[in-house]
Amino acid sequence: MKVELENVKPMDIEKRSFEIITEELGDKKLVPGTELIVKRCIHTSADFDYAENLCFSENAVEKAIAAIKDGACIVTDTHMAESGINKRVLSRYGGEVFCFISDEDVAATAKANGTTRATASMDKAAAMGKKLIFAIGNAPTALVRLYELIEDGKLDPELIIGVPVGFVNVVQSKELIMQADVPYIVARGRKGGSNVAACICNALLYMIDNNRGY
C-alpha cells in the first residue's frame, strides 16, 4: 500500500485537526459555550464518544474561567495530568498546578487510614485553603473523597473536572459528583483519563486566551 501524507505545515496541524473534528461532528448539537472543550477532548483521544458523555453543570465553563482569571490553582491526581497542563498559561493568572499523589506524608496517611493515596492527596489539597479547581483523571476514590469533603462542608471548589477512567467505581464516583452542590465537568461513564483531565484544563486556558479557539 502506498502511503500518501497530507501536506500540512507544523503550525497548522492543530487547526486542521479541529476542522476535521468540526466537519465530522456535523450537525451534532453541543451545549453552547462548551464546544471548544468537547472538541479538544476528541482531539486528544480521537474518540467521538466525548461528544455524548461530557456533562456540564450550569455555567460551569463561565465559573471556571472566572476562577482561573482570579488566580485559582489546579489540583490533579496524577503526575501525567500535572505534566500535561499548560502551566505557563496558567501562571499568567497567578495559578499553579499541584499533585500530591507521591508525597511521603500522603503515602503515610493512606497507609494508616487504609485508603488510596488519591484519597489522602485530596485531604491534603483541601487543607491548603486555596481557591481550587480539581482535575481528576485517574482515581475514582479521589472523586468520592471530594464528594464527602463537600458534603461535610470542608471544601468548596471552584470546579471539579471528574474524568477518571476505568472499571471499579468510576461510573458511580462521577454520578456522586453530579449530585453534589459544586460546578462540574464530568465524562459520564467509564471513559476519561489523565490526558482528558489535562486537556479540559488546557481548553479552559485557551478559551481565556481566545487563541487556539478553532
Add this chain to the structure above:
Amino acid sequence: MKVELENVKPMDIEKRSFEIITEELGDKKLVPGTELIVKRCIHTSADFDYAENLCFSENAVEKAIAAIKDGACIVTDTHMAESGINKRVLSRYGGEVFCFISDEDVAATAKANGTTRATASMDKAAAMGKKLIFAIGNAPTALVRLYELIEDGKLDPELIIGVPVGFVNVVQSKELIMQADVPYIVARGRKGGSNVAACICNALLYMIDNNRGY
C-alpha cells in the same frame, strides 16, 4: 438516584479491573503473548477498540522484553508519556527514559528546518547511538521521521511503539512504520495517546516482573 459503591480494597482495584476487562472481552481472540498489553491499553482508556486496533510485528513483545532486560532506553515524544512510564522498574534493568521535545537545541533545529519539534527530537535521539525503544503517543511527524531514519540506515531501534492520536497524518504514519523493517506495536487508525504509549511500556515492564499480570 442512589449511588452504590463497590467495596474493593485499594490494593485490589487494578486486579478487579482486569477481571472485568477479561470478562467483557469474552471469547475475543487476541494474539498469544500480547494479551497483557491489549488489556492494559483497555484499562488505561476504557476503550475496547484496543482489542481490535493493536498490531504487533512478529515476536515484537519477546524482542522488546529482551531489549529492556539488556538495558535499552525509552524515548518518548511527550513529557506526559515520560511522566507515565514506570522509571523505577525500568532502571532495574539499566534503562532510562528520554524526552527531548522541549530542549532548546531541538526547538532551534526545528525552526531552522521548518519541521515539528517532534521531528527534530527524533534526530537528537538517533544521534545518541544507544539501544532504543521509541514510544510515540502524540506526533505522527515523529513516526514519519523514524521511518526515514530507518530507511536511510541511520537508526535501528529495538521497538517502535507507534500510537500517536489524531487526525492529520496519524493513520498514514502508522502504516509507514508497519512497512519498515523494524519491530513494532502500533494502534492502527486514529486512536492512541501519551497515556497509551506509557501504558504499553509499563505493560512490557510488568511482564518482565511477572507481577500485575492478571
